Amino acid sequence: MYLITTRLTKIAMSIACMGLGSSLAYAAPNDAMLDTIAVQAQGNWLDDVTAKKVLEHAGARTIIDRQRMNDTASTTIKDALRQIPGVQVQDNAGTAGSDLSLSFGVRGLSSRFSPRSTVLIDGVPLAFAPYGQPQLSLAPTSLGNIESIDVIRGAGSVRFGPQNVGGIINFNTRAIPEKFQGNVALTNEIAKNGQVKMSPNVFLGTTFENGLGVALLYSGTQGDGYRDNNDHNNINDVVLKTAYRINQHNNIEFNVHRYDAKADMPGGLTVQQYRVDPNQSTRPYDFFSGHRTDGSFKYTYSDDVNQFELLAYHTDTYRNAVMEKINDTDKNKTQLRNAPRSYKVTAFEPRFSHAYAWGNTSNEVSVGYRYLHEDSKEYIGRSAWYKSGATPLSVDGYSAADGNTTAHAVYLDHKTQWNDWSITPGVRFESIKSKENYYRLNTNNSVKNAVATQVDSDEVLPNLSISYKANDQWNIFANYGVSFGPQQYSQMAKIDDAGKAVSQTAGLSPEKAKNYEIGTHYLGKGVTAEFTAFYIDFDQELLRYNVAGTEGWTNLGATKHIGFEFGTSYDFGQFTDQLSGLSAYGNLTYTHATAAAGVRKGKDISFYSRWVANLGLKYNYEQWTVNTDFFAQSKQVAPNKDDVVIEDAAGMYGNIPGYNTMSVRVAYDFSQQVKGLKAAVGIKNIFDQNYFTRSSDANGGKFEGQPRTIFVQTSFDF
Structure with a gap:
């Protein structure tokens, strides 16, 4: 550990000295160059994102801001992500906690709990453990606290990682205002079955004359979902943000975040159960719960040509899933399972950027380092088999694990602008050491056998x-x-067919992929557009399996993802007064993701759609706003262990038909009558289109999509 740390520290210092020293040497002979060539350090890509920064970014990038989310039928983060080209959202996974989880895939990558994207909130990883457990079965964030969603789908692997083949997604929380501002809002969703779910949020913030800024953010969800036993949603998400501007060059920020959540899980349905009533649930005991406490500190120095940032954070996460499992051979027997897990992550990340002129070029050299340590404790308990419908038996030990990871990362990139050209080569070095002790337990929680x-x-x-x-x-x-x-x-380890804890590290490989993009951005008066063609070449992708109740991982082999993304928005009022107030947006994504080797060569990967499209229309007239949003996706496949796409009786495997939905929203601004008051009413899936997805995990089966749902929104600004 000491040798690795010392070696990486020397590397980081050497790179920093070379970058800074060379840039100063270039600038020193002729300071007048700074007056003739415009130079300014951009620093952290994720800070203060504007439409101009998106235009200048050399890769596919999309921003969804709060105004856009408010103007559409977006009542959840999943709704907002569906509007981003290349992103596909999965409504349910068997062990997910409904509103507690977040499952999306980018460009055909696995969507189950979003494992192949670096997901951040204000630059801090959202996952339990970014290296050892980069999944979002508990996604500790809420739409009401979000100012914007920044999605970088390419050219981000140097500065951010790991798990960045699916891009970088950063949720920006609401900013501290310069003057006092407040807002209270409430969204009520009324499902087709009459169940009601409420999502309140509160925002208070100001900056005092001495430079101290403070903001309190709250967003929550309480009530019942659109399926039976998707009840007792209770989510509370609180953020306290502080910032202090020491002077024009120096600034510090300190944020504290607490997320508590619990929700019942309705579970998957068999084919017969789904045919009788797709809203029903046969799982009265299943629920998902968790909480997270985290804090972050950021110091920033900036002037015209230098940007320095030091980010430090600590996260403490707990999650638990409790569910019934039906016996694979005797459907009259049931087993109760639980899976409590806890994770702690500590990290610090310094980064430095320096801009300089050389000849007729402007340049920026950036260097960064990250140290991260994470600890995990995982447990699985199982009861004895009992008769279905009877009172569950007590849960006893099955397996346990404790793991840790220490990771160091160093990156260096150098951007050179010459006339209208810009080129940025870069390199990132990752050094990762992960350990796990895995235990097979007896029913009294004593250790049966262990593997390191x-x-x-x-x-x-x-x-x-x-x-x-x-x-x-x-x-x-x-x-x-x-x-x-x-x-x-x-x-890293599993329980084998003989019931023993065994290592699977020798049979699996870390995942590595080559990403290619070519595309364009356009930002004009009343028009924005983006088009990107992409190609992802996975040398070895890992696949999760569930065979007769035994879960594990296997090498899927090489995979290839190819396609294109198109997105545009158009303000008709910029071109003719007769259409003032009318605007539109549209997205279209084509993806072809296939296995490139083995028996599945040329066949589609599970759980992605080749075609996904959005279209939205908005019309403003005086105090009225009317929105209409369309969404469509093509079919998906869920093959069984023999790679056959035929629906089984359990509903876990087979085709998943494509579908389309339409939503409408009508809003009225009462500010002329009551300053700050706004209200809206809308309908999701207005034509009550029936659609479903599947899951093959521990709580698998068919999952109904959201039926016709009415929502009512009120907000008051002060």
């Missing part, structure tokens, strides 16, 4: 992006990068 596993990874990840500024509104780009995903704790 360890995986060490040292990876060099190059990246290159190029952009060309065709004019002030049009930018063309191309990029290449290597992305890396280390083995997770669940991929």
